[in-house]
Amino acid sequence: MEFNSEEEFLKAYDSSKFEKLSMTADILIFSVSDEVSNNYRKLNKKHFSVLLVKRDNYPFKDKWCLPGGFVGIDEEIEDAAKRILKKEANIKDIYIEQLYTFGNPKRDPRMRIVSVSYMALIDKNKLSDKISKNASWFNVSMLEDEKEIFINLDNGEETIKFKIKKILKEKTTDRYKYEIIENDKLAFDHPIVIVSGIERLKNKIEYTDIVFNMMPEYFTLGELQMVYEVILGKKLLDPAFRRIIANKVEKTDKMQTGGGHRPSYLFKYRKK
Amino acid sequence: MEFNSEEEFLKAYDSSKFEKLSMTADILIFSVSDEVSNNYRKLNKKHFSVLLVKRDNYPFKDKWCLPGGFVGIDEEIEDAAKRILKKEANIKDIYIEQLYTFGNPKRDPRMRIVSVSYMALIDKNKLSDKISKNASWFNVSMLEDEKEIFINLDNGEETIKFKIKKILKEKTTDRYKYEIIENDKLAFDHPIVIVSGIERLKNKIEYTDIVFNMMPEYFTLGELQMVYEVILGKKLLDPAFRRIIANKVEKTDKMQTGGGHRPSYLFKYRKK
DNA sequence: TGAATAGTGTCTGTGAGACAATATTAT
């Protein structure tokens, strides 16, 4: 068939001739939690944590998964992610970025569903407690060597463990392909989404100001350092750390007192 | 409806109750071209280049676009990208990575089509000349300030210019949102895909070995430096450059002679 | 007073930027 104009072509266009697919947006919501200390001198330990939802429907009934849902036919994908964020965690206006698109034809047993994953960061103090009743924060701990990644998630009642194999891609690249080796409590390919998100965050914390999305307005440098340490999974030296973040923060005249030790100045984020 | 098992649920599942969408894979294929010098002493100038295809069908008939096509209902997205790579440029087994997923509901006038974009890199010497008849390599030049990006594409016969506005996203991040200001020769949202890819490549060239995917097996350090310079859009100092790439390359005993100047050793990539 | 954290000083080595100097080829 020949057309004389774009308009004419569009009028005659029959979109039903192709097989179509469904799309979901899945969100990795990361935050940092305090574990209240029982020693008046000690600071609260920080934990890196992720929000998971227990499925009460098939498929993967009773397994945990990332907050997610179908993208509407006329909905911008990121808007779908934000809608889900509002629904599951009752939060809006937080940092969100697209992570990766997972499209394995077998990743969902129902039908072909492509998942666009997003990573969101939030300061837990800003959380209303109205997270959905099936949702729960899990503390993340991660062990990694050259070949495998072990992840342990814990929400105080339940522990989720899984193991991922890293496969170096054929072509020249630092990029890994991930493969699930062990997993029995997480739905879909979500173990891989979680690992991808953690890796992205670990990278970005070093060369961007992304971390301040997980901090309250005022914070001590000790707290900030603990957040870096818990995400990077390693101890940092105080003077080096302070040099690195020196031009990202602004000292205020507020102090944090009350611990059985020298009080600390409160700082806030200084945008460039 | 209540189900007693996943199997039972899946048997009863009716996927037609949701409105579905179509998906395409679009590929940014980057390479580096030589502009043959007419001075026997001078080295060939290098150009950073991208492969575009002229559309001979609606929509956007006669405009240029990235090689792309629909993702099959049972096809892995990356496999679709590779299939298109084979079809349009007759190449396979080259570096490819997922770039970003563009899903604006209005990005295609026909219907809702989500595009997963990929970036591929190739050494032009490996190119068979059997690229599809509508395809053409365009030399890229780019000018950037804090607010805008100007891109100029040239294939020797035709020039494509477009302008992109950078919008700093609301939340703490170094990520920009891009918006097309001027464009009349490129189809869809492809100006934004091109800019996103260039930015990704510029970043990755600094902290990965990705550049060697655009190099032949043997190359001189001068050539390698020129590729860096043409991608980064700035001159580098020789000694500094050599220090940086020293442990990524291996000196061979081959030499490159023939220029009216001191001959150069040929190097090859050394994997870590 | 002492446990615990806050904050600073400084030595050292690494590595990038800058510029200069030397080497080698084809015409």
Next chain:
DNA sequence: ATAATATTGTCTCACAGACACTATTCA
């Protein structure tokens, strides 16, 4: 001989790692 590129030497400065030291609070 000369234009052009190839390659190395070296000075300086910025900065990260490492460790030591001082400051301050509250039970």
